[in-house]
Amino acid sequence: MGKRKIKTQDLERRKKIKQDQDAKLSMGLFNEDITSDIEDQSNNWEDEEQDYELKPREMKEKHMVESLPIKRIDGTVERVLREVIKKEEPEDEGEEEQEEPLEEQTKEQEEEEPDDYANLSPQEKLIKTKEDIAELASKLIENPEENITCLTRLRKMSESKNFMTSQLVIMSLIPIFKSLAPSYKIRPLTDMEKREKVSREIARLRQFEQSLVVNYKSYIDLLYKHSKISYSNSLNNNKITSDQLKRGNLALKAATELCLSSLRHFNYRSELFTILIKRLNKKPKQQQDLPIFIKSIRVLETLLKEDEEHGDITFEIIKIISKTIKSKNFRVDESVLNVFLSISLLEDYDPNQNKDDFKPKLKKKDRVHLSKKERKNRKERKEIEEEMRTAQQAITIEQREKYQSQVLKMVLMSYLEILKASQGSFQKGTENDDAILLIGSVLEGLSRYGQMANFDLLGDFLQVLREIMVDVVDEEEGIYTGKQIRIILLCIATSFSLVLNHGSMGRLPIAIDFSSFIDTLYKLLTDIALDSDLEFSHKTLRLADPITEELTKPAVNVSTKSELLLRCLDFIFFRSKNGTISRATAFTKRLYILALQTPEKTSLAILKFIGKLISRYDNNLKGLWNTEDSVGEGNYILGIEKNDESIIRLERCNIGAATLWENVLLDDYYAPIVKDGSRSLMKNSKNEGR
Incomplete structure (x- = not known):
């Protein structure tokens, strides 16, 4: 019992000394005198193997960097922190580096310029980058399930800050996703499916599908991020570089290519359509953005025209456009x-x-008798x-x-x-x-x-x-x-x-x-x-x-506007019950005045419409061509003045006193076909008058 008590006291004493020493280390008060005192005290310890605890320790600060978050299958987002070892640099350098963290610079150098790129010229680096991309893509297409890690590597290369690398990889991923992704959505696995035991082939297929969906989602997010930058909305922002502007238009081109492929039936198509629709704000003033704007419009029109049998794509596009217009x-x-x-x-x-289309309920005597087992089998077939x-x-x-x-x-x-x-x-x-x-x-x-x-x-x-x-x-x-x-x-x-x-x-x-x-x-x-x-x-x-x-x-x-005018006239007199004799007479007079000033095609269309009016209302319009048959008293009010609203109304124009003297002027019309049309109307009206 006594030995145990002494041992406990020694442990408490050593723990207290250690805490005091660590506190002094953190304040920078450690010196030789303190070291000597501690060494003297340590000689009294029974266990000489614990002397290393009294030696001064180096305070190593862990540099943690937040990586891209991971989205789990259940929808939760998990933060990812990784430790980066900070390399000591000589203090003789006079110039201070940028405020960018060293770990990001190291990561960028590792991604953009590997060790074998160090001694290469820019042209050789470009060739080497193309060779690496081609090698990764060929491996991925030959055996996608075994080489799915190549897709992750390519996707990370597309996020590079080097414009050349990012541009090449973004465009190369388009045919890769077209060949790998199916023309249907891949649903996430349920908790029960995750726990169940499956064969090696099924497990490998599931891993491939989930990795494909994750990389595709990251690729779509990257396109959405770059597509926000355009020449039109960056006129007053000097921080945006020319590479960022080119990358923005490149992201739109990639999105349009994906929309026209089978990927419009794949996962995250709403996010893909949003990339195109978000750029369709005002018509771009910059010439560099105009081709992308027109192409995005044409792609959306093509998607709506081709989605005649299903409707799901049309529903998502119209939903996004209507919300965007309102917002x-x-x-x-x-x-x-x-x-x-x-x-x-x-x-x-x-x-x-x-x-109108409903199925009548069958009577009991008309139903087919099924046994209990047959009904059960039919129910199972329907479920399958x-x-x-x-x-x-x-x-x-x-x-x-x-x-x-x-x-x-x-x-x-x-x-x-x-x-x-x-x-x-x-x-x-x-x-x-x-x-x-x-x-x-x-x-x-x-x-x-x-x-x-x-x-x-x-x-x-x-x-x-x-x-x-x-x-x-x-x-x-x-x-x-x-x-x-x-x-x-x-x-x-x-x-x-x-x-x-x-x-x-x-x-x-x-x-x-x-x-x-x-x-x-x-x-x-x-x-x-x-x-x-x-x-x-x-x-x-x-x-x-x-x-x-x-x-x-x-x-x-x-x-x-000529077609709209004729459509309105057709609605009034031939497709509704609003056409009366008085209205037909008044409009005929004004249409003749209109035909004197309009171009050739419009004048000819107006005369043809007047001919239809004459054929419908027979002799009720003959007074316009003959002054002797006039039924009105007083003068016809032309009603083109706008200062008095009362004399412009159709009912107050005294149309019974009007005469179509415009026929004489139409004989001098420059187009022969209009002359013939006017003379034909006058001839027909005179024959009907007789």
Whole structure:
């Protein structure tokens, strides 16, 4: 008992001495006197093997560096810290190095310039880098499961700060991922699957798939990081180098190549689509970014056109675009919104189809009798078929219809939000508002997809379209510009298209009055002839104005203003019940005035439309060609003045007193085909008069 107590006291004494010594070491108070005292005390120790504990120790600080985090299969993110040994450098160097940690410099040197690169020239280094990349890629393609570590090495080389190495590896990884990745998603393993014992081949396959997914995710993250840098958004940032700008466009090119391959069906395709869509903000001002911008638009349009049978890709693209447009407060280019016009998934969509197609329930006497064992076997077969279908990720008819309804809802809600945001902008004098610039694309899209909307949204759309049209008309006191004319015509055509398509489907329980739209079109006819871009579309090749040196490109809408005008007239007189004799007579007079000033194609189309009106209303329009058959009293009011709203209305023009004296002027028209058309109309009207 006594020996144990003495031993405990010795241990406590030695522990106390050690703590005091360590404290003095940390404060730098260790000297020879203290060392001698401690050595004297150590002689009294029974155990001489413990003398090393009293020797001065070196305080080694561990330099920890945080590496890339690891994302586990269950979704948790784990931080990774590694120790880096700091090499002592001579103190004679006068210049201080940069504040970059030494371990990062060491890592960069190890990755970018191996030992065998030290004595090589730049040209030899380039050749050596290409040879290494080719060797790793060939090993990976020959036996992917055995050489999956080569993919990890290539992916780490793509993160190099050396632009040459990073550029070569980023582009070389594109065909590698195309050849390795399947055309379906690889799901993560469940906890039960991780614990179960499998064969060596299955374990190796699982390791290959998980490693492929991890490296692909890191590669997509790298592309997203580089794609944020462009020439347009770095004009005022001097810290961005030219290599970073080139790498940004290179990342976009790589993303477009991946989107057009089978990788659009692989994991993390939403992140891949986001890389393209995030760069589609305003149209780039720098010439270096313009080809990438156009190519990204074309890739998205191609994806939407080719996704006609499934709909999952269309759903993800439209979801990301609609969120991006809303988050940017509609500060996007008009061509981005026109991507919606390329949706092929909605071409055969009928919202009412599900209501009519239902399977009647079989009666009990018509059912096939099955035994208990047969019912059990049938249930098992259904479960197996469902599991196989899920594994193959096949899209059923029900899933496709669900994607169609969700895509249509997102598109129409985006259109409605843009229209509501543009209300009142013309009267406030803010025509450069971001939402105003998108009205043309919205109205063009509504004319295509508006008939699929339900009746509740129809009322909202009509109200917003009427308010936008009234804002444009009330704001302008002089001659309407080409942009304002296009907006008014699109509002009228879209409104008729929405209502008439609902009426043809039998979903229109009430009659809707279009008087305001018809009066506005009648008022606009005299200003349409003054538009020089009447027959030009967005595809027309234009030269800049020689005076202002500016190129005023028409809106991105598909139709020209002449086509929109004829579409509106066709809606009024031939596709709805709004065409009356008085309206047909008034519009005929104004259309003749319009034909005197319009180009050849438009004038000929107007005369053909007047011929259709004559054939429909027979002799009711004959008074316009013959003064003796005039039924009106007083004078015809032309109504082109805008200072008095009361005399511009269609009902107050006294159309019964009008005469088509424009036929005489059309005989001197420069185009012979227009002359013949005018004479033919006059001849037909006289024959009908007799």
